Amino acid sequence: MxxxxxxxxxxxxxxxxxxxxxxxxxxxxxxxxxxxxxxxxxxxxxxxxxxxxxxxxxxxxxxxxxxxxxxxxxxxxxxxxxxxxxxxxxxxxxxxxxxxxxxxxxxxxxxxxxxxxxxxxxxxxxxxxxxxxxxxxxxxxxxxxYDEVVQVFTLNPDIKTFTDLKGKTVSVGASGSGDNFAAGQIFAEFGMTFNDVNPVYQSYSDSAEGMKDGKIDAAFCVSGAPTTALVDLAATANKPLNVITLEDEHIENLMAAYPFYAKTVIPAGTYDGLDRDTTTVSIRAxxxxxxxxxxxxxxxxxxxxxxxxxxxxxxxxxxxxxxxxxxxxxxxxxxxxxxxxxxxxxxxxxx
The missing domain is CATH 3.40.190.10 (Periplasmic binding protein-like II)
Structure with a gap:
């Protein structure tokens, strides 16, 4: 049936x-x-x-x-x-x-x-x-x-923490998008601005393609997990996909400053190559x-x-x-x- x-x-x-x-x-x-x-x-x-x-x-x-x-x-x-x-x-x-x-x-x-x-x-x-x-x-x-999960994703093995984004080419979401605004809030929480990276303003689907071609080191995605574009990237890339964990201290600060945020865990195995639970924040669709x-x-x-x-x-x-x-x-x-x-x-x- x-x-x-x-x-x-x-x-x-x-x-x-x-x-x-x-x-x-x-x-x-x-x-x-x-x-x-x-x-x-x-x-x-x-x-x-x-x-x-x-x-x-x-x-x-x-x-x-x-x-x-x-x-x-x-x-x-x-x-x-x-x-x-x-x-x-x-x-x-x-x-x-x-x-x-x-x-x-x-x-x-x-x-x-x-x-x-x-x-x-x-x-x-x-x-x-x-x-x-x-x-x-x-x-x-x-x-x-449902929950919209903030996912900072990368294929670059040198990027393990959020501050590792400094000096890298990072897609911070299409200009004027919710992804872009969330990216700005999280950069500020870590004492950073878009000036600390080489910012690219693209949708996360375009960012996934750019990452596959080696043009982008990391990108922001605010979407339900798993996200189709990331599933496809993880399945077709020859490198493990990593979603950056946000530490509890930063999550608590974000939730205090912006009450629409909530703590969220992306389970290991959500994407090919993601072999550990990832802690981040989410909003709601x-x-x-x-x-x-x-x-x-x-x-x-x-x-x-x-x-x-x-x-x-x-x-x-x-x-x-x-x-x-x-x-x-x-x-x-x-x-x-x-x-x-x-x-x-x-x-x-x-x-």
Whole structure:
């Protein structure tokens, strides 16, 4: 039975990705959607609590790069949930991840997004990454999904500790990304700045390719572990992959300065060549949406996610972490009314 389900999911995923390649790409992003009935587009304002009878709202989820977890998770949601949704229809767009997704929400180019809880906090308060900007208030949280682990990875055997990065070529994340901001915070904790290294501003998927070619010594990745790009790197590189351990003292300082951080252990064997447990910090991936998405659309989506968790987990392992307790952990912005209604009915204690 599981083999049949996995085969079915695979076939639908292939179709979904094929449709992705055929979509419009005005802003350099890939969009996939599974049609179903009459749709209300993401740019249509629907402030009422319910959708008109017989209509479906286009749920357009901003994710991340095509090699990252956000994009894969969004596609699994579309594959598994679209057949059971009656009020919404999920499509997925590839983006520059968290910070870019906030802007897409603000511009009403998408109505849902997966973002990091620290980036959500900065956007909602107009601080740090969004310093000097008006706080963004036109959105709400659905739930936290899973841990986003800060992984400083390298194939260079001479890099064993964080301070060994000095003088090396280090990818500190794409400019303006959550990875880039986390990198800056951790550099500061170790009394360093980007001036102490030769900084490269790339996504971690591009960084993995550059590392394989010997152009980059180390790189930052803030993503669920295992991360696809790192799995591929570890499997194809001729050198052991190392993820740098952060000492407890530095972890405690980071958690005191930035309450969205948590201590996390990456188990040995997570990647080929990683032969020891690695201690680091993590943040949380969150699903959010615009406040003008009707309450019943969000409520139905939340219900479908939890009712079909096993099928979602068959499509992507990160859905194994979905739980009512975890859904409210680390949520850094107010909830959308539809999500609040669902979580309250299920007995969750909202943060």
């Amino acid at each position: 599981k083999k049949k389900l996995a085969l079915a999911l695979s076939m639908v995923m292939i179709l979904s990705l094929a449709l992705t390649g055929c979509g419009n790409n005005d802003k350099g992003s890939n969009t996939s959607s599974t049609s179903g009935g009459s749709n209300t587009s993401a740019s249509t304002s629907t402030p009422n609590n319910e959708t008109p009878s017989g209509e479906k709202v286009d749920i357009t989820i901003a994710t991340g790069s095509t090699s990252a977890n956000y994009y894969a998770i969004g596609n699994v949601m579309a594959t598994v949930l679209n057949p059971v949704l009656t009020k919404g229809n999920i499509g997925v767009t590839s983006t520059g991840a968290s910070a870019a997704n906030v802007q897409l929400l603000q511009d009403n180019e998408v109505n849902f997004a997966i973002i990091q809880n620290d980036v959500a906090y900065y956007a909602a308060t107009g601080t740090d990454l969004f310093d000097g900007e008006d706080p963004y208030e036109d959105w709400g949280a659905l739930c936290a999904l 969150m699903l959010v949406c615009r406040n003008d998405v009707p309450e019943d659309v969000v409520y139905e989506l939340m219900t479908a996610m939890f009712d079909n968790q096993a099928s979602l987990a068959d499509g992507h392992a990160k859905f194994k972490e979905l739980s009512l307790e975890g859904a409210v952990a680390g949520v850094s912005i107010p909830y959308h009314p539809g999500a609040e209604k669902y979580l309250t009915e299920q007995g969750a204690t909202l943060s």
